[in-house]
Amino acid sequence: MTPAELSRTVLRSVRGAVEEQELSVPVPARIVMQPPPRPGCGDYASNVALQLARQAGRPAREVAEILRKRLAGNAGIARVEIAGPGFLNFTLGDGAQSALVREVLAQGDRYGGAVAGPVVSGPAGGAREDVVAEVLARIDAAAGPGGRPAGEPPVLAPAPYDLATLVARLGVDEARWVLLRPAAQDAVRVPGRPVQRESNPRFRVQYAYARARALGRHAQELGFGSEPGDLGAPVNGRAAGDGPVAGAGSAAQHLQTFQSLLATYPSVIETAARLRAPDRVVRHLEATADAFFRWHDDYPPLPVGEQKPLAVHRARLALAEAGRTVLANGLRLLGISAPEHL
Numbered sequence: 001m002t003p004a005e006l007s008r009t010v011l012r013s014v015r016g017a018v019e020e021q022e023l024s025v026p027v028p029a030r031i032v033m034q035p036p037p038r039p040g041c042g043d044y045a046s047n048v049a050l051q052l053a054r055q056a057g058r059p060a061r062e063v064a065e066i067l068r069k070r071l072a073g074n075a076g077i078a079r080v081e082i083a084g085p086g087f088l089n090f091t092l093g094d095g096a097q098s099a100l101v102r103e104v105l106a107q108g109d110r111y112g113g114a115v116a117g118p119v120v121s122g123p124a125g126g127a128r129e130d131v132v133a134e135v136l137a138r139i140d141a142a143a144g145p146g147g148r149p150a151g152e153p154p155v156l157a158p159a160p161y162d163l164a165t166l167v168a169r170l171g172v173d174e175a176r177w178v179l180l181r182p183a184a185q186d187a188v189r190v191p192g193r194p195v196q197r198e199s200n201p202r203f204r205v206q207y208a209y210a211r212a213r214a215l216g217r218h219a220q221e222l223g224f225g226s227e228p229g230d231l232g233a234p235v236n237g238r239a240a241g242d243g244p245v246a247g248a249g250s251a252a253q254h255l256q257t258f259q260s261l262l263a264t265y266p267s268v269i270e271t272a273a274r275l276r277a278p279d280r281v282v283r284h285l286e287a288t289a290d291a292f293f294r295w296h297d298d299y300p301p302l303p304v305g306e307q308k309p310l311a312v313h314r315a316r317l318a319l320a321e322a323g324r325t326v327l328a329n330g331l332r333l334l335g336i337s338a339p340e341h342l
Contacts (some may be wrong), residue, residue: 001076001096002103003263004313006044007031007213008079010088015046021104024079025055028061032267033090035260041262042081042089043096049086070307072330097259098315104262104322107284108123112266112329113142126157127163129190131179131335133134138333143273154184154276161190170194173336175194177202180334201286202336205327208289210342212324215301222302232312233253234298260292265326269333280312285330294322 001009010031017023029295034044049064056063064086071080071088079091104111106120132154159166159179167173174194181201182188196203219225233250265284272280301316328338 001092002100003033003044003267004090005076006090007033009074010046010048010067010071012050013067017066018071019143020062022053023056023058023063025052028052029279032271033265034264035257036089036126037083037087041083042079042091043256044090044263045083046088046090046094047086049082049088053086071271095130098228098230100259100263104325105226105228105318108325109329109332111325112269113144118173121128126156126158127161127175128159130181131176132278135180136273136276138335139269139273139278139281142333143270156184157182157187158189159188166190173202173206174202176334177282177334180278183279185278196342201289203342204293205285205289205331206337206339207342208292209324209327209338210340211296211329212292212320212327213340215317215320216324219309219313220301224314224317226318227311227314227320228318229311229315231299231315231319232310235300254280254291254294254298258288258295261288261291262322262326265330281333285327285334288323288326288330292320292327296320 007030009220011028014023014031015027018025018027022270023135028048031046031048033044033046035045036042049067050060053060053063061082064082067081067088068082070075070092076093076096077090081089081091084088134303136153147237161169164176166179170178171174171190173195178188194200194202198204216226233256261284265288268280268284271280299312299316301313301320303313331338
C-alpha cells in the first residue's frame with residue numbers, strides 16, 4: 001500500500017462513518033499522510049481525527065477510535081494506533097515498502113509532479129522575491145490542483161544583498177539555497193563563503209544525491225542492478241553516529257524514517273504550494289539526505305570484500321535509487337544542481 005492508497009483508504013473510512021451516521025461532518029477532499037512524529041510510531045501518521053473533531057463536536061480521540069475500528073483489518077494495514085490527543089499512526093503490512101520503491105522508480109522525474117525547466121530571472125523585485133516567485137511557479141505546476149494556494153503571496157523578510165552579489169559571493173547553488181531555506185518571516189543569513197563539507201545542509205543534500213549515483217555506478221561495475229524487495233538485516237557493530245550524519249536510534253527506525261520521507265515527498269510539494277512555502281521543500285530534502293546516510297550505514301547497498309551480490313543488495317540499491325530520485329526532483333524544483341560527483 002502506497003501513501004496515496006492509504007490516504008484513499010482513510011478517506012473511505014471517513015465517508016463510511018458519515019454515511020452510517022457515526023460522524024456528522026463534511027467529508028474532506030483529501031487526507032494527508034506524514035512521517036510519524038517519532039521513530040517507532042508506525043510508518044505514517046495522520047491528524048485527520050483532530051481536524052474533524054471540532055466539526056463533529058466530539059473529542060478527537062473518540063473520532064480517532066471510530067476511524068481506527070473501521071481501518072483495522074484493511075488489506076495492507078497491519079496496525080492502527082491512536083497517539084497523543086488523537087493522531088492515527090499506521091503500520092503497513094509486508095510488501096508495502098517494496099511497492100513504494102516500485103512507484104518512485106516507475107514515476108522517476110514525475111514523482112511528486114516535478115517539472116523540469118530552466119532557471120529564469122524574475123522581475124527586479126529583490127533577490128529573495130525573485131527566486132521565491134520563480135520556485136513557487138515550478139512548485140505550483142508540480143503540485144497541480146491539489147496544491148492550490150491558500151491566501152496571498154508571502155511577505156518575505158528582505159535579503160541583505162542583490163542576487164548578482166550573492167551569486168558572485170556564494171555561487172548559484174548556495175545563493176539560491178540561502179534565499180529559499182528560511183521561512184518567509186525569517187531573516188536570510190548569508191555565510192561568509194560556501195562551505196563544501198557536511199556542516200552545510202545544501203552540501204549534504206547534493207552529496208547524498210552524488211553518493212546514490214556512485215552506488216549505481218559501482219553496482220554496475222560489479223555486474224548487478226536494482227530490484228525492490230526484502231532489505232535483509234542491518235549490519236552489526238556500528239557505533240551510533242558513524243558516517244556523514246550522526247544520529248541516535250535503531251537501524252529499523254532509520255530505515256522507517258527514510259522510507260516515510262520518500263513516501264511523503266508528493267504531499268510536501270502540495271503543502272509548499274498551498275502555503276506558499278518553498279522552505280518546506282528545502283527542509284524535506286535536508287531530512288531525506290540525513291536519513292539516507294543513516295540508512296546507508298545500517299544497510300550497505302554494495303557487497304563487501306569477497307561477498308557476492310545478493311538479493312538484499314539489489315533491494316537496497318533500489319531504495320537508494322528511490323532516494324536519489326526524490327533528491328533530484330526536489331533540487332530541480334529549487335533550481336539547484338544535482339551533481340554526479342562531489
